[in-house]
Amino acid sequence: QVQLVESGGGLVQAGGSLRLSCAASGRTFSGYAMGWFRQTPGKEREFVAAITWSGVITNYADSVKGRFTISRDNAKNTVYLQMNGLKPEDTAVYYCAARYGSIRYGRVEYDYWGQGTQVTVSS
Numbered sequence: 503q504v505q506l507v508e509s510g511g512g513l514v515q516a517g518g519s520l521r522l523s524c525a526a527s528g529r530t531f532s533g534y535a536m537g538w539f540r541q542t543p544g545k546e547r548e549f550v551a552a553i554t555w556s557g558v559i560t561n562y563a564d565s566v567k568g569r570f571t572i573s574r575d576n577a578k579n580t581v582y583l584q585m586n587g588l589k590p591e592d593t594a595v596y597y598c599a600a601r602y603g604s605i606r607y608g609r610v611e612y613d614y615w616g617q618g619t620q621v622t623v624s625s
Contacts, residue, residue, distance in 0.1 A: 504528045504614040511619030522583040524598030536581040540594035552605040588623045
């Protein structure tokens with residue numbers, strides 16, 4: 503079992519930045535790809551970014567490409583999402599997720615989830 507805990511959300515003005523963290527604990531983190539998803543009320547949880555275990559391969563949703571950066575520090579069992587140039591439409595609850603193996607983009611393909619952290623971007 504893998505436990506995930508997100509932190510770093512908050513309220514920021516449009517154009518600002520936030521860095522989300524996701525700390526993993528429990529069984530070994532080794533071999534797990536990590537993803538960030540987000541969800542607003544009444545909408546499906548959507549893919550934001552993902553990174554392989556090695557950190558060599560990353561992928562992003564078109565809506566965040568060029569503004570968000572996913573990274574990981576395996577020594578600390580932590581994944582980050584650096585969010586720059588935030589827009590009001592980025593407002594959502596952000597979740598990190600883990601799956602063993604390669605990157606996937608569908609939420610159903612991830613086995614472990616954190617509780618989420620709220621990000622609110624004011625205009």
